[in-house]
Amino acid sequence: MKVVIAIDSFKGSVTSLEGSAAIAAGIRSVYPDAEIISLPVADGGEGTVEALVTASGGRFVSLEVTGPLGQPVAAAYGLLGDGRTAVIEVAAVCGLPLVPEAARNPLHTTTFGVGEMIAGAMRQGVRDFIIGLGGSSTNDAGTGMLQALGYRFLDKDGQDVGRGGAALLDIHSIDAAGALTGLQACRFRIACDVDNPLYGPEGAASIFAPQKGADEEAVRLLDRGLRQWATAAADLTGSDIASVPGAGAAGGLGAAFVGLLGGTLESGIGVALEMIELDRHLEGAQLVITGEGKLDGQTSRGKVPYGVAQLARKRDIPVIALAGSVDHGAEALNDHGITAYFPIVNGPMSLEDAMDPAGTRYRLQATASQLLRLLRAAGRL
Structure with missing residues (x-):
């Protein structure tokens, strides 16, 4: 049997x-x-890295990256048995449990460490990525991640904006000239099981930011910032990223991956079951x-x-x-x-x-x- x-x-x-x-x-x-x-x-959330590493006979790669509040955190990604594919759980880098309850506010948290982890895997020759969205403490539309990958987000005076959701309000344009060499050759499969747009009543800020510590005023500011980000992204790419189903996942990381890194949003469980065969x-x-x-x-x-x-x-x-x-x-x-x-x-x-x-x-x-x-x-x- x-x-x-x-x-x-x-x-x-x-x-x-x-x-x-x-x-x-x-x-x-x-x-x-x-x-x-x-x-x-796993379905793309907690446990995805462990499941896929175990099933493929891969290994864990540990490194220190920037946490959601700018502090160093020890994290790991999974390198699958093929030696070419990395699995990253966003929550391991900028998850809500990494932020003390009293400090939870997506106006201040950043996804910078996610970009550092991607860059670290690229240095090891990785070009295929599976990214598990979910459990993030952030609402910065992936700006921090992209900054770590060489993108610049500029204000109206041409100066770099800061990190965190509040910085979205200052974004006037996006400069991709300094993006890491090799990013164009990378393939990003995004495990995502929400279909929220980037902004609006069903967007990242309105639906998810309160769970991350945002009050009503913070939600209003974050939603404005996401609209600002979307305008700058549309100017750069010529595409309406904001309305893509899933763009609002993980505080807008979905939009960043799809719109600026050419990623595809897929069912989390679908990706996992395919990978474990x-x-x-x-x-x-x-x-x-x-x-x-x-x-x-x-x-x-x-x-x-x-x-x-x-x-x-x-x-x-x-x-x-x-x-x-x-x-x-x-x-x-x-x-x-x-x-x-x-x-x-x-x-x-x-x-x-x-x-x-x-x-x-x-x-x-x-x-x-x-x-x-x-x-x-x-x-x-």
């Missing part, structure tokens, strides 16, 4: 690798000789087990279990989804390839107990074991 395990991390509790190992142990307690393929996977591994499988920390109405909007089930359904393979909790809206998953889903919490408990890594591993193992016993008794496996 062949079983494929492709789960996301249970955030704050166990990683995808740890959860997969627990499920595999549960399977082997029933079928000791089962062929088990464990594929760590899930479809190939599904061949000959009798069962797929997927899951994440919480199954709800958001899961069917591009989360890991949804993406896994879509591929498995094409091969008519039953899919079981396991989760720490199951909430309203999860029932829609049964219409999208999930044969059945189950919470692993086995009784009333505090959130702290539910998130305990040892407890989560035990419950994943025990639930998988009991499900396999049921399927065996029913003659389904």
Whole structure:
């Protein structure tokens, strides 16, 4: 019997690798000789680098870059097994957890470190990039990143503007003459699962900046700044970048990658499943087990279990989804390839107990074991 395990991390509790190992142990307690393929996977957010590095036999490359408040931070990108592709999580460089709660204000935070990380990978010969957007503390439309890559953002007097979202208000023009040699040869695939435009009522500032510490006045200023940036970018490129679906992702990083670096915005889970070659591994499988920390109405909007089930359904393979909790809206998953889903919490408990890594591993193992016993008794496996 062949079983494929492709789960996301249970955030704050166990990683995808740890959860997969627990499920595999549960399977082997029933079928000791089962062929088990464990594929760590993420949807473009937290855990994407680890998942793709593990699946490809790659490695991590550590370096010091500029953090969101201008301080040095230690970060790492993944170099995939092909030696040519780098995977970068924006959150590792300028994520919200890197900013103390009292200091959170996207008028001041910068994406400069993202550009430094790209430049560092380029020096190692990398020309293909996968960028995971999400979890950023920034709203600077990627200005900091582009500054680190040699772009200049000039005010009306031809002077360089500063860093952070507030600097967008001063931008009058963009000078690309000093952009790093080799950027034109780079390919950027952007894992992005939001379709917000750059500015306006559904834009980066209005929708996401309040989560990053912006008050109403800051949101108003940031939205004005994004419009200013978009005008300068249109003058440089001749294209309307602001209205591209996803331009507002990660505080406007989506617009910077698409408009000035020629990147493509793609489904995060789509990119991840392609890179780990899930479809190939599904061949000959009798069962797929997927899951994440919480199954709800958001899961069917591009989360890991949804993406896994879509591929498995094409091969008519039953899919079981396991989760720490199951909430309203999860029932829609049964219409999208999930044969059945189950919470692993086995009784009333505090959130702290539910998130305990040892407890989560035990419950994943025990639930998988009991499900396999049921399927065996029913003659389904």
